Amino acid sequence: MPHRYPVREIARQAGVSEATVDRVLHRRPGVREGTVLQVEQAIADLDRQRTQLRLSGRRFLIDVVMETPRQFSGLVRDALEQELPGLRPAVMRARFHLRETWQTADLIAALDTIARQGSHAVVLKAPDTPEIAAAIGRLTAARIPVITLVTDVPMSTRIAYVGMDNRAAGATAAYLMCQWLRRVDVDVLVLTSSSMSRGEEEREMGFRSVMRTHDPQRRIVEVTDSDGLDETCALLTARILDANPDVGAVYSIGGGNRGIVSAFRDANRTCEVFIGHDLGDANRTLLLSGHLTAVLHHDLRADMRQVAHSVMRYHGALPGDQRPVASGIHVITPYNLPDG
Template structure:
């Protein structure tokens, strides 16, 4: 395995012992396949981040912990990859703990392992349940600051929240749908990934409060995954639905389940699926916030906590941008504009 990193460096990135890393690098066996895969991922992460580290002095090791569809975690990783080199002379190296599904207990186990191994900070997207709140408080007791991203844990001792104002986002979706529908009859479909995410509950509360008397059909526990969402939506009488507010994703599956029926459709996040659906006219609007700005703010807050940057440690809300098929921002990896439909 060719690389230019010391065993100690790989072990710290992977969160494993130096002895385990040594066994894998020297192919001595006796290591589980998933542990071997973690070491390979750690080396790949080090390779990707090495340019930034080479240009800097002090290095901070941060853990990104997310339960979210891969399309969103991939977008956060891309944003971090773009922002980390801009932080010099400080350097942040990231360990990734990403899952699409799982129980809160799985997340608690991950946070407990980070606490035992040590970290300069955790950026967390997780459910707002008592055990996760306690795990965050335990990290704070151990001197590991936690920043919540996109969805908050307001009852915990997290250091700050970074992300969209979710209640305002839900109210914005209700306003758009109400304007488009006018007096047209029909119910509104509201879809969530998991109701225990505080951000999704805030979006739902803002939406219902601003929508008025129109009837709402709600779907939960989809994990925002197409394979789950499709089965849930196919059970509904699509013709009775005049609009959709997708809080948690799985939008391609919703569109496929509706077939030729095209309701007013408001969704979140400019991932590849939503860009395509906007171009095809399947989505009416996407509520977008700048992920690069979010992760940049999170990194700056961690540096402030450690005294590497001046300034207060306070929660920061992202601006909500209403994106239609005619004003889609350029994706960061494409130099040319996308044509409107």
Template sequence: MAHPFLVKDIALQAGVSIATVDRVLHGRSGVRRHTIRRIEQAIRELETQRSQLGLSGRKFILDLVMEAPMRFTEAVRAALEAEMPGLHPAVFRARHHLAEVRAAANTVALLDAIARRGSNGIFLKAPDIPEIAAAVDRVVRSGIPVVTLVTDLPNSRRLAYVGIDNRAAGETAAYLIGAWLGERRADVLVTLSSNRFRGEEEREIGFRRALRENFPDLGIVDISEGHGIDRATGELVRTALAHHPDVAAVYSIGGGNASIVQAFAEMKRPCLVFIGHDLDADNIDLLRGRHISAVLHHDLRQDMRSACIHIMRAQGALPRSVAPGASNIQIITPFNMPA
């Protein structure tokens, strides 16, 4: 049994004799099974304690770089700030670089500036385009790990992706909309903030595939480049409704849901099913008012904790065996909203 601890320390932790620990470690017989389990548990406890001692006093400076609507960036910021105290004895500080719309060149310049200045890790939500992937590679070569949030850059040297399975989310939305519409023949309005984000593209791919395979009578009308901003999104929705009289449902991938609801009301058009993403303040109000049907939600605090753990592992503060799992997709309706 490989271990980095002194036999006497294992014995003290397990509450058994040094001789008993020695017999177990060398695989000799004559030790009861429950005693062996206690010694194995003692070694795991010592490993945990060693990790905690290694974290004591460690300080991590993080850079949160996001291009997303303000309502979402603020939700992510709040989730990160809520999780950081719980990572004690490690101490985290975050620098925020948040924008609703940011030119690719500006994102590249920002990442290069962080690489020059130094950081313990970057949490990044950005478009999946070659120049940003190249900037991520430069950051990683400078010794700074990068974790992508919500939308991935798989062709870069990023450390990990944190978020939901976006294709599965799109398939889930298709299932809900198809089931709720029943036998009705209709079009579904699919709204993206921008086609530059891989996560949104994957949600749309999953949605289209599941709808085509399971609900072939339902069509799709898509709009994008409203950037999840209410005014721009609302204008795109009104134009789409004017040209497509059969739209009767919405899958909102990119946000701006209040403006979408308002556009349907102004055009005096019924929206029979509306599926959105993320339990932000706007969506909470829309759910309570029964203006949208359901929200596909994932726990942002869990995501932020997972992202921090990835950084701690990369910096040698946690063992590599500690790996956070994927985010769960939660279907939130007006009847099961968390407090």
């Protein structure tokens, strides 16, 4: 019965003759025990490396489609491009379709164009709406898998969600707020960029749940649909500060943190605790200047690795059907700011 590897390949891996390998495979006498173990180890090594052999020469083209502030899309692009060399011997290329604001009809048109033109996968950060779910369904029908990133569209045919547990992230922000905000007369401003973002909605729900448990008297002032851009967040925060003299802490879920800081400065108000998300250049600067108290961060390179593995598993280049695991939530302060 033929072996799953050619005798010549096993012999080369084990460093013995083909005749010796043939005797071991057919359990013939005359081979030392140590040599038998050597051949068996060579076969085990080939088994482990079979995935690499299967990947050799495979090429994948993925489309990254995101509606998000430029700060975050830049982080995602950098993380993916840093991760791609580590996927060798497979080769993966990415096309980026990135906008800070995107009309739903235009976003759906972009997804439908990809469905017609073809792709090995779509990595998607988009609002959780029935129209987006339907567009994902059309990509699935075209045998193009969709992986949602950071924010999910769970009632769709996407094959995986990659990112942090957003409810846990919001709960973590609330826990830190309760520990650090000691004055009982301070209200907390919570800003989200889009009411259609499931990830942001889950963060807010996690935040409110823990605040109700640990600090039930604390008043929360909410700003929705800020778009996460500095100019808009500055304007909306200024209005809140003008109307709410007790606002003195911030949980920024959707970005625009430089605008929020400028609004507090222009109003001559103090922000006692300011918690944000993601380590873009702006948030690094705000951490180091003391304007941000902490940033909740996750390893985007690890996310991109999970994305790539999901794509390759779908196309049979990696074994198994392992689902991505939730990204770890890291609390970053000026004193443990990672390089890069």
